Amino acid sequence: MSTPPPPMPQQAAAAPTWQAAPGTSYSSPIPVTRTHLGHALTSEWTKIKSVRSTLWTLGIFLLLVVGIGFLVAAQTQDADFSDVPYTIPAFFGLILGQICLITLGVLVVSSEYGTGMIRTTFTASPQRHRVLTAKLIIFFAVAFTVSVFSIGLVGLMTSAMHSGSSNVSWGGTVVKGALYVSLLGVLSLAVGSMLRHSAGAITTMLGVVLVPAILPAFLMLSQSMRTIGEKMQEYAAPNALARVFALDNENGGGGAQLGLLAGVTAAAIAGAYVLLERRDV
Template sequence: MTAPAQFPAPAPFGGGPQQPQYTSQFAPSFGSQLPVEPTTLGQAVRSEWTKIRTVRSTVWTLSVMLVLVIGINLLVIVPINDDNDPTVPVLAPGLFGLLLGQLAVITLGVLVITSEYGTGMIRTTLTACPKRSRVLTAKAIVFFLLSFVTTTVACTMTALISWSVLSGKTPGGYDLHGDHPGVVIKDGVTSASGTEWLGATIGVGLYVALLGLLALAVGTLLRHSAGAVSAMLGVVLLPLLVAIFLPSGLDTAREKLVKYSAPNSLASLYHFPMIGDGDQNGVPQLIALAVVTAVLLGAAYAALTTRDV
């Protein structure tokens, strides 16, 4: 007598053979074969440096800045030298190109952050580096160093050019110490002091870099290129314009607005201020700008870490 045929147990309704159930205790574990490391500030800085040096906006804005600073300096030197006028401080011609060149640095400071919001790249950036404060810190470090070095190099070139052309002028009948206290006379000819050299190179480089950093903070707050650039133009130009149209009786307010305006601050670093005497070195204006920039950067950090992209 043969044994009865053995049939498999029927499959559960709606599916194939029942799969064995694993509990979390015995479930197999899976992991990436690639090493996973947390993002560091150094990696964020390298990433931002790669981005800022490979985009066309950086090349164009810094090239425009160099052309304006050096080109206008050469144009200003020619008539001063032809007139043999020793009443202008030796290094002061570099100021006139920088008044326009600073606008290029400000524009780049805005674009460092707002261009990523415009293209949506900011989502990728914050995904790769979820700690948002680290992203803004990396951008600030890279941009500040780049703008400071570029501006300082350009202004050093203009200072050397101005020195080679305008130094050694004989004062003649000019009462330089009475009417033009910013002019330095050494051994009977025009010269430039050490503080003037410092202000016309490192000082103006630091001031313009801080303006660019302020533009980065404003761009982070507004997240819109045109709006942030317009706001920064107001910061640069509005105090001086308001001072011009203030009614009489507000002389103290007018003097403060002119003194701490960006054009006069740069002029003071060249020992060629719009108001007061040539002994002004621009240090108070530099400190004031550093304080304002720190406050706006703090607000930018708070906004970036608390709101959606």
């Protein structure tokens, strides 16, 4: 006679599932804050101050502008500043230093595309225009502040070396010179956002700076192209900075060059916004 099978153990009762009472909605215990531009600015500030490229590019920029400016000022005499501002020595450092801001402007945006971190950025902040706006604001603030400091420091050092030898106000050249190189950096950021490639964007910006300075020499060989060459030479970056620093005997000049650069930068920013919304990451 076979023995009956042992009784099956009772199944554990299913865990009760929480259900909201009818007519009520779930409320998260975690506080939810509506995001705004301030959060994006904080994020971009954290990024730009924590990467080594910022330290290297701005450090080299300061070294070039202040170092070359000091060396130039040390080789001048009091009479050299009788009709020019004390910030003239900073001009020679900015010729090279502007490349540092161009490089940093590109890297601020293109490095995220290169590493794929831009996907994380847009996941945390789906409003892409807000991210680009924050990058533009933070970069311009950093570039302008560092540029004003370096140019102003050169002006103060030169003034101390040649006290009382110039009657020309040099405060305007500090602001205009810093504004010009900072706009070049912002233009680079916009180009980097459109191209999404560090090497390509940096090469493009170097062409924007160098080609107008070199090409006029060939254009002016032809009489028919001479007018175009002269106009291009007038607005090339080195000559534009020379006008800003009154090297052409136009005290406080460079307004037209600044206006053109601001217009080109605004157009590039508009293009960056349009492509940012239309393309996938």
